[in-house]
Amino acid sequence: MPSITAAVLYGREDVRIESVPLSEPGPGEVRVRIAAALTCGTDVKVFRRGYHARMIQPPAVFGHEFAGVIDAVGAGVDAWKVGDRVVAANSAPCNCCYYCRRGLWELCEDLLFLNGAYSESIVVPARIVDQNLCLVPETCSLQHAALSEPLACVVRGMDAVTIRPGNTVIVLGLGPIGLMFVRMCALSGACTIAVGKRADRLSAATELGANVVLDISDYENGLDLENAILRETDEGRGADTVIEAVGRPEAWEQAINLARKGGTVSLFGGCPSDAIVRLNTHRVHYDELTLLGTFHHTPHAFRRALSLISSGAILAEKFIKRSESLLELPAILSALATGAEGAVKIAIIPPSHSGPA
Numbered sequence: 071m072p073s074i075t076a077a078v079l080y081g082r083e084d085v086r087i088e089s090v091p092l093s094e095p096g097p098g099e100v101r102v103r104i105a106a107a108l109t110c111g112t113d114v115k116v117f118r119r120g121y122h123a124r125m126i127q128p129p130a131v132f133g134h135e136f137a138g139v140i141d142a143v144g145a146g147v148d149a150w151k152v153g154d155r156v157v158a159a160n161s162a163p164c165n166c167c168y169y170c171r172r173g174l175w176e177l178c179e180d181l182l183f184l185n186g187a188y189s190e191s192i193v194v195p196a197r198i199v200d201q202n203l204c205l206v207p208e209t210c211s212l213q214h215a216a217l218s219e220p221l222a223c224v225v226r227g228m229d230a231v232t233i234r235p236g237n238t239v240i241v242l243g244l245g246p247i248g249l250m251f252v253r254m255c256a257l258s259g260a261c262t263i264a265v266g267k268r269a270d271r272l273s274a275a276t277e278l279g280a281n282v283v284l285d286i287s288d289y290e291n292g293l294d295l296e297n298a299i300l301r302e303t304d305e306g307r308g309a310d311t312v313i314e315a316v317g318r319p320e321a322w323e324q325a326i327n328l329a330r331k332g333g334t335v336s337l338f339g340g341c342p343s344d345a346i347v348r349l350n351t352h353r354v355h356y357d358e359l360t361l362l363g364t365f366h367h368t369p370h371a372f373r374r375a376l377s378l379i380s381s382g383a384i385l386a387e388k389f390i391k392r393s394e395s396l397l398e399l400p401a402i403l404s405a406l407a408t409g410a411e412g413a414v415k416i417a418i419i420p421p422s423h424s425g426p427a
């Protein structure tokens with residue numbers, strides 16, 4: 071039986087590069103020879119924890135951001151052929167549950183997740199083939215196209231808020247997601263204040279269009295930092311919109327302190343599942359704040375994300391500055407988990423992949 075090389079998650083900080091059988095696509099499925107997968111904060115979290123309640127139970131192949139070329143199609147697949155360059159989302163909704171019927175596909179009670187991007191090959195289930203598989207334009211590299219999934223989450227996050235040209239937006243956190251928000255806000259014509267750490271990420275924020283960049287390590291404590299951020303807003307009033315992309319309760323609380331009266335706070339970063347935040351009720355009530363959460367993406371957001379990448383609007387090259395072999399993945403995940411590695415995203419290239427990504 072032919073085999074392929076893939077990363078298998080066994081448990082906490084235990085990922086092994088192994089030979090696994092090459093699967094054949096079933097009815098409605100396609101098989102993709104992976105050109106590149108991208109590292110993601112969620113994968114680093116899963117690596118640290120050893121599992122993800124909804125998405126992955128070990129032992130399992132993992133990784134969820136990828137693009138490649140179809141090398142086999144299952145029975146009944148007419149829309150796709152061998153040789154098509156494609157990107158797939160990591161999930162698809164059921165289209166028939168309570169939430170799907172209301173157009174809230176990201177809240178689907180039966181979201182089907184796909185993992186196994188850190189591999190030479192992946193079989194895409196029929197439901198994802200039907201709804202969340204897209205052709206990558208010839209002018210767009212597959213490595214760049216693989217950004218579609220995380221960007222789709224950000225596209226949905228942008229849909230949830232109203233940002234007009236000239237508005238002031240604060241983005242807290244400059245990981246890949248925070249940096250994508252910086253770029254989207256800049257494209258909306260907002261005056262964007264980016265707050266984060268690490269020289270490479272701060273300079274990426276500037277390259278992506280942030281008007282002001284603040285390094286949190288320049289401040290003694292949270293209050294000093296808050297005051298410094300507020301000083302950058304109109305007369306110190308706070309921002310029209312604050313986007314939290316850190317995923318820690320302290321950052322959620324800070325975000326709420328940084329909005330102007332009547333402003334909107336998007337609490338985007340996922341905190342640990344038992345996290346509780348203290349809420350300043352005075353601010354929410356008397357200052358009429360709008361607090362909102364957004365999660366995941368929809369098929370429509372996924373398509374818009376791919377077009378933002380292929381048109382060049384998102385500047386994909388600023389997010390992926392390096393590629394490494396799949397064989398190095400365990401070491402890369404360890405370095406990302408400890409913070410020793412600070413790259414925004416690293417493209418993981420399978421050993422069999424020759425040719426341009």
Ligand SMILES: [Zn+2]
Pocket residue numbers: 110111112113134135219220
């Ligand atoms: Zn991701």
Ligand SMILES: [Zn+2]
Pocket residue numbers: 163164165166167168169170177178179180181
């Ligand atoms: Zn559903």
